[in-house]
Structure formats: C-alpha cells, structure tokens
Amino acid sequence: MTDTHETSLRSEIRLVRGALDRLREDLFHDAFAFRPLPPLAADHRLVRLLPRRAGRYARWLPHAALVAFACMFILAASEHEGGRFGLFAGLLVGAPMLTTLFRPVGAWWVSAGVLFFASLFGGYSLRPWSPALFISHLFVMMIVTLRTRPRVAAEMWLLTGALGVFMGVFFQALQPYYGFGGDMFQMMLLSGVLLFAVAAFRGLRETKQQVAAQVAVTEVERSRRTVLEERTTIARELHDVVAHHMSVVAIQAEAAPYRVQDTPPELAAAFQTIRENAVAALTELRRILGVVRSENPDAFADPEAPQPTLEALPSLIGNIRSAGLPVEHVTTGAVRPLPQGVELSAYRIVQEALSNVLRHAPGAEARVEVSYVLGGLGLRVVNGAPNRLAKPSPGAGHGVLGMRERVAMLGGEMTAEATAEGGYEVAAFLPVTPSGSAAPSGSAAPSGSAAPSGSSAAGGAGA
Structure with missing residues (x-):
C-alpha cells in the first residue's frame, strides 16, 4: 500500500x-x-x-x-x-x-x-x-x-x-x-470562451494548411510515380525493340558464312565475333531489363506479342468506335516506315489521347490526324465538347505526363490544351533523322487489339 x-x-x-x-x-x-x-x-x-x-x-x-x-x-x-x-x-x-x-x-x-x-x-x-x-x-x-x-x-x-x-x-x-471578485469572474468567463474560440479557429486553419500541404505532396508523389511507371513501360518496350534487332544481327552474322562458298577464315572469324558480341549484348540487356519485362503491368496484354506500330492504328480506332466514340482518321503525306521507337510512341500517344476522350468527354466526337512530313511525324488528336458530365476519374492529368515523357525521349514537342469550343487537343511532333526515316520498322504485323499504355491518364476533354 x-x-x-x-x-x-x-x-x-x-x-x-x-x-x-x-x-x-x-x-x-x-x-x-x-x-x-x-x-x-x-x-x-x-x-x-x-x-x-x-x-x-x-x-x-x-x-x-x-x-x-x-x-x-x-x-x-x-x-x-x-x-x-x-x-x-x-x-x-x-x-x-x-x-x-x-x-x-x-x-x-x-x-x-x-x-x-x-x-x-x-x-x-x-x-x-x-x-x-x-x-x-x-x-x-x-x-x-x-x-x-x-x-x-x-x-x-x-x-x-x-x-x-x-x-x-x-x-x-x-x-x-x-469589486475585484465580480469583475474577475466576468473577465475569466468571457476570456475563456473567446480564447477557446480563437484557439479552435487557429487549429482549424492549421489543419486545413496541413491537409493542403499533404494533398500537394501526394499529388507530386503521384505524378512522380506516374512518370516512373511510364518510363518503366518505355524501358520495357525499348527492351523489346533492341532485343529484336540484336537477335536479327546475331542470326544474320551466324548465317552469313554459309551463304558464301570458300569463306576466308578471317571473314568467318569476324562474323563469329559479331555474333558473339551481339549475343553478349542481348544477354546483358535482358539481364538488366529482365525484371521490367517480366512485371507485365498490362493484365490483358500478351507479354510475347510484338509491340504495336502505326499499322495497328485502324484496329485501335475500330475498337474505340465500338466503345461508342465516333472517331475520324485522317492520314496525310507519304506513308513510309519509321523507326520502331517512333511508331510505338506515336501509337501509344494516340491510344492515350483517345482513352482520355472516352473517359473525360462522353458523347464527344474525335479526330485523329497523322501527318508524314519531311522531318518526322506529326500527330493531332482533337475532340469536341462532351454532351454530358463525365464520371470522376482519379489521377487526373497523369496520362499527359506519360505522353510528354515519350515525346521528350524522342526529342520532340507536344502541346495539350483545351479548345475554344470546349473540347481538348493533343498535338505532338516526333522528329526523325533522314537516316532513320528509311529504316524499316522491323516489327511483325500486330494484332488488332491494342494494349493500354499503363498510365493512369487524364488529359482529355474535361481533365
């Protein structure tokens, strides 16, 4: 006790x-x-x-x-x-x-x-x-x-x-x-009530400031995470592109000595060195990016399927039309094969822009313009004003970040802004060097279905 x-x-x-x-x-x-x-x-x-x-x-x-x-x-x-x-x-x-x-x-x-x-x-x-x-x-x-x-x-x-x-x-x-006693009681009572009200007001103001700061930090982290996810997707796709071409180099270097009779030993050794270097580079590339390749962020995408190119745009637009969005597709200029990275980025940008129209501009009409010009490829996706309210979409604005990352990777330019008619417009230019413009894309014909880009996008109308 x-x-x-x-x-x-x-x-x-x-x-x-x-x-x-x-x-x-x-x-x-x-x-x-x-x-x-x-x-x-x-x-x-x-x-x-x-x-x-x-x-x-x-x-x-x-x-x-x-x-x-x-x-x-x-x-x-x-x-x-x-x-x-x-x-x-x-x-x-x-x-x-x-x-x-x-x-x-x-x-x-x-x-x-x-x-x-x-x-x-x-x-x-x-x-x-x-x-x-x-x-x-x-x-x-x-x-x-x-x-x-x-x-x-x-x-x-x-x-x-x-x-x-x-x-x-x-x-x-x-x-x-x-009369100290009566005056003191009134002072203490009134001051206690007022000080409590002032302290509550100050606490509420600080709470709002903390919430606003936390929201800003969360938005920055979300944007940063979106950029990292998009870069991961880009790295995965680049892995596929580089791996394809390195495999072609290795196979051609191995088959070249058998296409020439009485191949000199020096030439055969050179081809053998080329093949060994290509295989080593391919192995190293797969070792570094293997984790990225195996994560497979798209649940509905085949990890072994070839990456889409601009040849798959009609199939993508057909799928968008079947979802209820009227889309007009216009191609200008001399159609020619472009580097696979350019065609893949162009496909993803159009895919993301149309997804934004579906998400943020219900009932609107869209137009996709693909322009083959001398210095590169121009893209323009514009939609009209929606005829009804769109459902709230979390992560608004992050799809635009992904598109900007792709354009910046290729050294191009991009604008994404609202139009005077109440719609939204995404315009991008992807430069192509003269030597790169003649290079074949090197990809097989893609399947008709298009996989989403993997970013939580919002940049279409109403975003």
Missing part, C-alpha cells in the same frame, strides 16, 4: 514538474524574444485578388489593422479619462496591444504588469478590470493565441486568473469599492 502511494505521488510530482517546465518554456524562456508578425503569404487569397502593386501592400494589412485598432483604442481611452492623466492612461492600455506586433509573449507580460500597476495607482476609473484594461488584456491574449500554440492560451488564462485572485485578496481590503 505504501509503495502504491509512493508511486502515485511520484507520478503526480512528475506531472507537475513537466507542467512547470512547459510553462517556463512557453512564458518565461525568451519571453521578450523578437518575433515579428509575418506578412500575408504571396499566394494568399486576398493578395491574389488584388493587382500586383496593390497586392504587395495588401500583405501588410494585418499589421495596419492592428495598429489602427490600437491607436483608436488609445484615443478612446484618453478621451474617457480626460485631463493630464488621459494620454498616460491611453498609452498605458495601448502599449501592450502594439507590442504584440514584435514580441507576443512579452506583450502579455506587459499587459499583466499594467493590470498590477493599475491595481496600485490606477484609481477608480482605471481599476484592474475596468473596460479599458479588460479589452486591452483580452485583445493581447487573443493575438498571442493566434500567434502561438493553444497550450500558451491556457497558461495565460490560468496565470491571469491567479493574478486576479492575488489582487483580489491583497487589495480588496484596501479598496473595497473596486
């Missing part, structure tokens, strides 16, 4: 000691440290609504409002007191209010000192809980609550009550007409 009491006593002592340590840290340690009131943020709603020049001055609106209120209060207190003592009384109650601009915790100590000074020398008109001192001290506590943590508000409120009890006990007998 004794051990239990000792343990409880130690716990209580520990709690009291911790509370005193926090009180000393909040109100005594560096109480008069210089902590100026910061201006409004540059992205504050009020600053953004005003012109740029006026917005620079609007950032100091809280300071101007506080100074204006304090000056008005000083003038009102001076007129109320009148005489020579009026200006002194006004400055006495206004000084703590102005101090909150630079030293918030110190302003509370100044206000508490004014209360104690008024209890000694203030007389009846400037007694400790007179209207002037009442409003001044309450204003100081509210400003300090807005600028510090809620715990400081509770500590200030309790110390104010302790100061009131002290003044009531020691000065009531000397100045009974002041």
